[in-house]
Amino acid sequence: MAVNLLYHQSTFRLEDEMSQIEIAKKDPRQFAPLYKKYHEAIFRYIYKRVDDEEAAYDITSCVFVKALASLPKYEFRGVPFSSWLFRIAKSELYQSFRDKKAQRTVSLDSVTIVQFIDELNEDFSEEQRTILLNSLRLLKENQLQLIEMRFFEKRSFKEIGDIVGLTENNAKVKTFRALVKLKEIFNKSKS
Amino acid sequence: MIKILVNRAIPNSEKIKNRQDFDLILKKRNQISSKNILPWYFGVIGLASFIVAIMTILL
Numbered sequence: 001m002a003v004n005l006l007y008h009q010s011t012f013r014l015e016d017e018m019s020q021i022e023i024a025k026k027d028p029r030q031f032a033p034l035y036k037k038y039h040e041a042i043f044r045y046i047y048k049r050v051d052d053e054e055a056a057y058d059i060t061s062c063v064f065v066k067a068l069a070s071l072p073k074y075e076f077r078g079v080p081f082s083s084w085l086f087r088i089a090k091s092e093l094y095q096s097f098r099d100k101k102a103q104r105t106v107s108l109d110s111v112t113i114v115q116f117i118d119e120l121n122e123d124f125s126e127e128q129r130t131i132l133l134n135s136l137r138l139l140k141e142n143q144l145q146l147i148e149m150r151f152f153e154k155r156s157f158k159e160i161g162d163i164v165g166l167t168e169n170n171a172k173v174k175t176f177r178a179l180v181k182l183k184e185i186f187n188k189s190k191s
Numbered sequence: 192m193i194k195i196l197v198n199r200a201i202p203n204s205e206k207i208k209n210r211q212d213f214d215l216i217l218k219k220r221n222q223i224s225s226k227n228i229l230p231w232y233f234g235v236i237g238l239a240s241f242i243v244a245i246m247t248i249l250l
Contacts, residue, residue, distance in 0.1 A: 028220060032213045040207045051194050053202065057210050065219040105194045113197070137193045144193070 050102040063089045083162035135185040143178035150175045
């Protein structure tokens with residue numbers, strides 16, 4: 001599983017980041033280095049979940065405006081700054097779906113589909129691929145986002161938990177349940 | 192309805208970097224801050240004006 005370097009940072013880097021945050025709390029212009037560091041990761045997270053590139057740039061901007069406005073309230077309580085940003089991104093994303101500014105989208109590549117069908121203990125075929133894509137549409141949103149983060153974006157359970165507000169163990173359990181549910185829908189669709 | 196896009200083109204890092212605009216973020220953040228100030232600011236000014244007006248009438 002690939003390691004997300006923005007999430008898994010060394011203690012030295014995390015301390016350096018905390019001091020940058022404290023400086024930015026006093027002077028918002030000093031938020032620029034943090035904006036530059038996380039802009040691409042937040043954009044990619046949003047882009048994969050909306051169907052329009054321009055909408056993804058707009059939502060990304062909203063995330064950083066909100067983050068900067070809420071920065072004085074940010075305190076390190078075990079959740080890394082990157083996860084705090086992803087939480088804001090998640091909330092902005094769902095707000096844009098409610099406002100109908102963007103459409104909920106799942107972005108996948110062929111390799112991930114083959115790997116995921118293997119995860120379901122099935123052999124790959126075009127038919128299985130179609131069934132899988134239709135099954136994903138039938139999952140509940142909270143289950144879909146766990147599957148998306150774990151299997152399509154290869155995030156660790158700790159990171160997933162930090163983003164959705166669960167413990168690492170709970171994130172693991174809920175992701176497993178989501179996978180079981182998807183298998184159920186998949187098998188029902190097959191038969 | 193959820194849309195599923197397979198093998199969608201992903202913008203490269205350079206393109207994403209070119210869309211960074213920190214000045215715009217700062218500007219929008221300042222607009223939010225001034226909006227937050229408005230209710231209490233004008234509330235206090237309004238109340239003070241009302242009290243002065245009442246005092247003027249009474250005196």
